[in-house]
Amino acid sequence: MIRRDFLKTGSLATASLLMPKFLKSIEAPGMLPVKGRSLVVIQFSGGNDGLNTIIPTRNDVYYRERPRLGIKRETALALTDEVGIHPTLGGLKNLWDDGSMAVLNSVGYPNPDRSHFRSMDIWHSASPADVFWQTGWLGRFLDAQCAGRPTAALEFDDTLSLVLKGDKAKGLALQDAKRLYESTRSPFFAEYSNAKGKVIDEEAPVDYLYKTMAETLSSANYLFEQSRKKSSTATYPATGLGKDLKTIASLIMADTDTSVYYVSLGSFDTHINQEAQQKRLFQELNDALSAFATDLKSNGKWNEVLVATFSEFGRRVSQNASGGTDHGTANNMMFLGGALRQKGLLNAMPNLMDLDQGDLKFQLDFRQVYATLLENWLGADAQKVLKVEFKPLDFI
């Protein structure tokens, strides 16, 4: 079905004449991603302060180290007797209450890097901290099992992040489906691509460019059609994240052939005036995610979606002198969806008595979390993608 839709290309029909040859790889045997499941990754850019997100409300060290920034027990929204969530995240607390939320604490990696760029690189590529990889973990997932499916992973941005770049396959970056469609609609591209198609030489470097161009034209058309097919009628906040999650919901409801949706929110780099900035970002997150969950639930899709959040690092335990916090190390990750096998707090809260020069020690390698998402949700061979073996956790 989906393939037929994919080839039915309307005004860009000419470009699709190129496609059958490139689509052959779809037929290749191997593991295919689990159908009808998608992963939505929300990247908190800038280093979110995890301790003020999932709050240890009975921890004296926390309040001692954060006399000004610590969120009081009575202000936090209680998740358990000892743990609260940021007061702006009421929608997430509701999801917690109905069993749609799980939290992993102290996720990180050995020898943490405090540069935003480098640490994000490490989270994107899933490389050891002293090695540089040119592909991302989700890009290698595309290589492993999404060849010939150029819409398998979408990033809602103008440019594509390392995380979605594989050796061969790459994700597709777009701001919105309509704009992508319009920017590729020049008849010239399609006509030229088509004319060249007849003499294409598989080995020539130019072939790669034509392939990418043809795939982009087809994808633009396909995504535009899909986004209108069952366009969400729910109300979302008029924010960047609200708009993106609404598009994602529409695509999910139209059974789009996409396994991974990727969005970013930021900047969480709160060296100064953290309270206001984190609150503003969490408001955007909370309102958009609440609308998203409600929308998908009422359309029977909440069980087919897993939302995962991460940040390149957490922040230091102690507040600084400017009403903010500086770059830290390990951090928590949140998971939302209707199909979680284990809910709530999945491991212990960070031990604030046992710090590494004022920073949290990581207890769980982020690649083990990736292995869990790959094996248990996306149906992929995690070892092949991560190039190292990690035993998946069983919360999904």
Add this chain to the structure above:
Amino acid sequence: MNLQHLLWRMGFGPRTKSWENWSALPAASWWPKLRDESLAAPQHFDVVDGVVKGLLMGVGELGKMERRDLDKDQKRQLRKQSREDLQNLNLLWLEEMTHSKAQLREKMALFWHGHFASRNINILYQQQLLTVVREHALGNFADLLRGVSKSAAMISFLNNQQNKKQHPNENFAREVMELFTLGRGNYTETDVKEAARAFTGWNHRLDGEFVFRLRDHDAGSKTVLGKTGNFKGDDILDILLEKRETARFIARKLYKFLVNETIVPEERIVWLGDRFFESGYKIMRLLEDIARSDWFYAAENVGSKIKSPIELWVGMRRAIPMELADPESQLVLQKALGQILFYPPNVAGWPGGRNWIDSSSLMLRLRIPQLLYTNQDLDVRGKTDDDQQMGEAAKGQMRRLSAIMDWQPAMDLFAETPDNELIKKMADFVWAVPTKNLPLEVLQKNTDRSSRAALLQTSMVQLMATPEYQLC
């Protein structure tokens, strides 16, 4: 032999204005001309604002020699002004690449800029490093390596200030071996550990001057790559340069940059590397060996390389001289296309090749000529960079790609070409790939034939809006 190939690989592509002069020359004199135009010493850039200089250089007199001696406001001021100045340095270098006769030098400076990749938001240090790179770009690799290794930009980027006798930090020693000289597989972890001890005490002052801090130095005996002695940092660099592997490693990397990214015959690398080694690391000798070889012009190498964003953009500006209304739009372009000068992705530099291409970067590449020609908004914004912005700024504003384009050189070059042959003739000039078998008729159909000027301009724009133009 193919003149476009030489000018694209050893420079940033042909200038329309000088194409006739070049192509009138016998092929044997192309390379000597290109080489000789780069022999003069470069003019160095100085964009560093007085405020930054005052903070970094003036404070020396007050006894404030380290960054921690600056107060918070001074640090913030330094960061802000550095960011602005770094943008100016970026734009200035782009101008140089576009207009300089010394095409070979600037192209090689870009190569070394990626080889000795350093992300450092301190403008003074970045400018000092660029000076080292441009000065030695065609000189001796040993001098270049020493200059870079002792630059404040590299010392601080690779954490050598933290490399002290009591607490060695191996970052610098590791990258020098892995990325700058030997390459993986030619040294052991023990070599890294021992070399790191030799580099202890290498540091820099606030004004960027190299200093050796004896009290931080581990003066004991070290064994590196089979040699034992009370080595200092310079001794380690000498040991690395004594290894033939270093010459081959550089030869291989340069071959990939200048000749072919994927087809790399090993015997050719050995031949180039060994001659480079025996010349005592003369970079020009290595370049001569490449440019004078028949294989440099072999069909498998011509048009086989995906232009980097910088090569693409500078090449376009050389083909069509233009005055940009908003020069800073070039920074957004670099960001959106994935190559910002002075911001390599990491110490390994830009990976290049097919890594430049994904759906969004390719579509933008194809749209640039049209956006420019019709003065449109550059409707993309790069991602934010928290290392630079410290959480302060949101995404940058929308920029307009607007330019006054000077079509006279193209009018002159094709003055004798009749309308119906224009697209073919122009393709031979604009594209580095062979033009036979290509659907030029489609391009022709989409041109504006209302006047000679319109035909010429739209033909050029169409030719640049193709996958073929992405290659050189």
